[in-house]
Amino acid sequence: QVQLEESGPGLVRPSQTLSLSCTVSNVSINTPNFYWSWVRQPAGKGLEWIGRIYMTGNTHYSPSLKNRVAMSIDTSKNQFSLELTSVTATDTAVYYCATDRISYGFAAWGPGTLVTVAS
Amino acid sequence: SFELTQPTSVSVSPGQIASISCSGNKLGDTYVCWYLQKAGQSPVLVIFQDDKRPSGIPERFSGSNSGNTATLTISGTQAMDEADFFCQAWDDDSGWVFGGGTKLTVL
Numbered sequence: 627q628v629q630l631e632e633s634g635p636g637l638v639r640p641s642q643t644l645s646l647s648c649t650v651s652n653v654s655i656n657t658p659n660f661y662w663s664w665v666r667q668p669a670g671k672g673l674e675w676i677g678r679i680y681m682t683g684n685t686h687y688s689p690s691l692k693n694r695v696a697m698s699i700d701t702s703k704n705q706f707s708l709e710l711t712s713v714t715a716t717d718t719a720v721y722y723c724a725t726d727r728i729s730y731g732f733a734a735w736g737p738g739t740l741v742t743v744a745s
Numbered sequence: 746s747f748e749l750t751q752p753t754s755v756s757v758s759p760g761q762i763a764s765i766s767c768s769g770n771k772l773g774d775t776y777v778c779w780y781l782q783k784a785g786q787s788p789v790l791v792i793f794q795d796d797k798r799p800s801g802i803p804e805r806f807s808g809s810n811s812g813n814t815a816t817l818t819i820s821g822t823q824a825m826d827e828a829d830f831f832c833q834a835w836d837d838d839s840g841w842v843f844g845g846g847t848k849l850t851v852l
Contacts, residue, residue, distance in 0.1 A: 663841065673780075673788065673831055675841040686840050689746065722787060726841075731778035731793035731833065738787055 628653045630723050630736035638717075638743050644710040648723030648736060655704045656681045661726035662699070662706045666719040667738075674719075678726050679706055713743045747836035749844035756850045763819040765847045767832030770813060777815040778833040779808055781826075782846075788831065792817060819849075827851045 634646035648662070655662065663678040677687035679697040687695045691710070699706045710717060720740050724732040750768045757763040767777060777795050780788035790799050792808035795815065805820045815834075819826055832844040 665843075672846040673833075673843040675843060677840070688840055689838070729776055729794055731790045732780070732788070733790050733793075733799060735787040735789075 628725055628734040630725070630734060632721060632723050632736045632739040634739060634741070636740055636742060638713055638741060639745055640714055640743055641712055644708070644713050644717060644741055644743070646708045646721055646723075646739065646741070647705050648707070650704045650706070653725075654701075655699060655706065656701055659728050661728070663724045663726040663732065664697070664708045665722045665724060665732075665735075666717075667722070668716075668719045676708065676710075676721075715743050717741070718743045747834075747839040747842050749832055749834060749842055751830075751832060751844040751847045753845070754848045754850065756852055757819075757822045758852055759824060760821055763822045763826070763849060763851075765817045765819075765830050765832075765849065767815040767817070767834075767844050768813055769815075769834060769842075772813050772815055772834060773811045775834050775836070777808065777810045779806075779815075779817045780831045780833065782829045782831065783827075791830075822849075822851055824851050 629651040631649050638644045661678045664676040679685045694711045696709045720738040722738045723736045725734045779792040781791050782788040791802050791806045795810040796808045807818045809816050830847045
């Protein structure tokens with residue numbers, strides 16, 4: 627079954643760039659009809675979709691974050707990545723990566739990684 | 746922007762039926778997914794395409810979607826079902842949208 631794992635710094639300074647990677651196992655990131663999404667969840671709050679990327683590099687970002695988000699994909703490493711610029715304390719959250727199959731929902735999620743924005 | 750509205754909390758007695766609603770404009774025109782999330786864990790997909798269960802999800806979980814409301818129903822609710830539940834749908838302008846989440850308490 628598909629497995630995902632997030633990695634990256636747990637602490638980011640305000641105004642800096644948050645960078646995370648997601649390593650995918652047991653399925654090729656080039657599999658047709660698989661999108662790769664990022665979701666975040668502040669402590670005690672709900673889920674917020676950040677955006678997704680397809681194997682071609684095509685992206686779709688949440689309108690509320692699109693001015694600060696960039697995603698990329700590295701097929702040689704079977705990884706995809708997230709960059710969020712100009713972070714503030716409100717970007718503190720657990721960040722998840724997930725498979726995003728067309729019409730099939732987010733069937734697999736990583737364990738999540740806590741990113742704290744603080745000086 | 747497209748929004749999905751869920752009740753903040755739902756309570757149910759063990760063995761009874763729990764229903765969690767998710768409301769959005771013309772929600773019935775798109776597919777809805779449901780996720781269960783227990784404390785400290787990643788979300789788990791329990792319903793996709795309105796009413797389909799992934800492999801391994803118990804039959805007591807079912808879903809429906811019509812008009813402006815989707816509903817997740819848990820029949821014969823068990824103590825282990827106590828969790829947060831989130832609905833999700835796609836909007837061409839907003840992308841994926843999640844409901845605010847419903848805390849299910851099994852009393």
